Amino acid sequence: xxxxxxxxxxxxxxxxxxxxxxxxxxxxxxxxxxxxxxxxxxxxxxxxxxxxxxxxxxxxxxxxxxxxxxxxxxxxxxxxxxxxxxxxxxxxxxxxxxxxxxxxxxxxxxxxxxxxxxxxxxxxxxxxxxxxxxxxxxxxxxxxxxxxxxxxxxxxxxxxxxxxxxxxxxxxxxxxxxxxxxxxxxxxxxxxxxxxxxxxxxxxxxxxxxxxxxxxxxxxxxxxxxxxxxxxxxxxxxxxxxxxxxxxxxxxxxxxxxxxxxxxxxxxxxxxxxxxxxxxxxxxxxxxxxxxxxxxxxxxxxxxxxxxxxxxxxxxxxxxxxxxxxxxxxxxxxxxxxxxxxxxxxxxxxxxxxxxxxxxxxxxxxxxxxxxxxxxxxxxxxxxx
Ligand code: GCO
Ligand code: MN
Ligand code: MN
Ligand code: MN
Numbered sequence: 001x002x003x004x005x006x007x008x009x010x011x012x013x014x015x016x017x018x019x020x021x022x023x024x025x026x027x028x029x030x031x032x033x034x035x036x037x038x039x040x041x042x043x044x045x046x047x048x049x050x051x052x053x054x055x056x057x058x059x060x061x062x063x064x065x066x067x068x069x070x071x072x073x074x075x076x077x078x079x080x081x082x083x084x085x086x087x088x089x090x091x092x093x094x095x096x097x098x099x100x101x102x103x104x105x106x107x108x109x110x111x112x113x114x115x116x117x118x119x120x121x122x123x124x125x126x127x128x129x130x131x132x133x134x135x136x137x138x139x140x141x142x143x144x145x146x147x148x149x150x151x152x153x154x155x156x157x158x159x160x161x162x163x164x165x166x167x168x169x170x171x172x173x174x175x176x177x178x179x180x181x182x183x184x185x186x187x188x189x190x191x192x193x194x195x196x197x198x199x200x201x202x203x204x205x206x207x208x209x210x211x212x213x214x215x216x217x218x219x220x221x222x223x224x225x226x227x228x229x230x231x232x233x234x235x236x237x238x239x240x241x242x243x244x245x246x247x248x249x250x251x252x253x254x255x256x257x258x259x260x261x262x263x264x265x266x267x268x269x270x271x272x273x274x275x276x277x278x279x280x281x282x283x284x285x286x287x288x289x290x291x292x293x294x295x296x297x298x299x300x301x302x303x304x305x306x307x308x309x310x311x312x313x314x315x316x317x318x319x320x321x322x323x324x325x326x327x328x329x330x331x332x333x334x335x336x337x338x339x340x341x342x343x344x345x346x347x348x349x350x351x352x353x354x355x356x357x358x359x360x361x362x363x364x365x366x367x368x369x370x371x372x373x374x375x376x377x378x379x380x381x382x383x384x385x
Pocket of ligand 3: 254
């Protein structure tokens with residue numbers, strides 16, 4: 001009946017369901033919720049875990065004893081309600097110190113402070129049991145490139161990540177790091193704007209094996225890209241370490257809509273891809289309830305994210321068992337044993353392939369049946385098959 005259980009591995013950020021609806025044009029529309037209360041409510045809804053930035057839980061100016069009290073209460077709530085913290089991250093964007101970047105600030109003091117803050121946050125995450133550590137470079141970027149720092153910024157970014165990976169290994173934390181690309185907002189242009197850029201950058205790090213990506217539906221969509229393709233490339237590279245699920249109208253400001261609220265068909269192919277690929281990490285919803293909503297609307301939003309995922313998972317199962325769809329899929333692919341031989345490279349095979357005659361007109365005439373296959377998919381999604 002599409003009621004989630006912890007086995008489904010659904011997670012939310014404290015900052016997501018805890019969002020009070022403030023935006024650049026208006027004040028909060030709902031009251032803040034305490035972290036232990038969020039834990040209790042998410043557990044009641046069937047979630048698996050909760051993720052956090054350091055300052056979602058511990059205020060940036062908390063004293064050590066305040067920190068310890070807050071963390072103790074939070075851990076108590078986690079154990080009372082059976083929730084885990086699979087992922088942690090650092091807030092390197094709210095404080096004005098980070099207004100021109102954290103790891104990529106032109107000010108060496110800010111860069112060192114960003115390392116310090118992240119190490120403390122990694123300590124907190126490890127204490128809470130997190131195994132994945134996310135780097136979302138919200139302020140890493142520019143509005144104007146008159147700074148002339150682009151090449152230096154990438155080098156600073158690399159040094160920062162290398163340093164923190166070393167720290168994690170020395171502490172025995174065993175974190176896997178996930179870079180989260182975003183094209184813009186809050187910066188005019190954020191460094192490493194897409195999944196492809198992040199994947200390329202990872203191979204320039206000292207320990208690339210510790211780094212993967214945390215792709216977000218909204219972020220690739222803002223860039224006008226196909227999110228499902230981005231996730232497929234991350235999976236192909238063995239780099240899908242985490243995923244941020246939400247929804248977004250293409251090319252707009254960051255909307256963080258409820259999963260499936262906008263691009264239902266893409267959401268379906270995404271769920272199908274994740275399930276078929278054997279991805280076994282958390283299904284994290286980095287989305288926000290609409291600013292119009294009260295607290296009841298927040299829980300309707302959270303329940304909706306999870307139910308939609310489960311309904312699409314069921315649809316993916318039906319799709320794989322639908323005889324007509326499977327027949328159309330089978331007809332779409334053409335295999336040829338003789339050509340399989342010839343396209344295995346050797347000098348002789350290459351020569352034979354060059355000499356081979358193809359019926360180019362026939363190849364061009366073939367209808368692959370994609371209209372019918374896609375229409376069958378639409379009908380299945382609409383529940384009319
Ligand atoms: C955004 C980002 C953030 C990050 C979060 C965790 O658009 O604001 O998606 O929500 O995911 O900071 O790193
Ligand atoms: Mn986002
Ligand atoms: Mn956002
Ligand atoms: Mn995100």
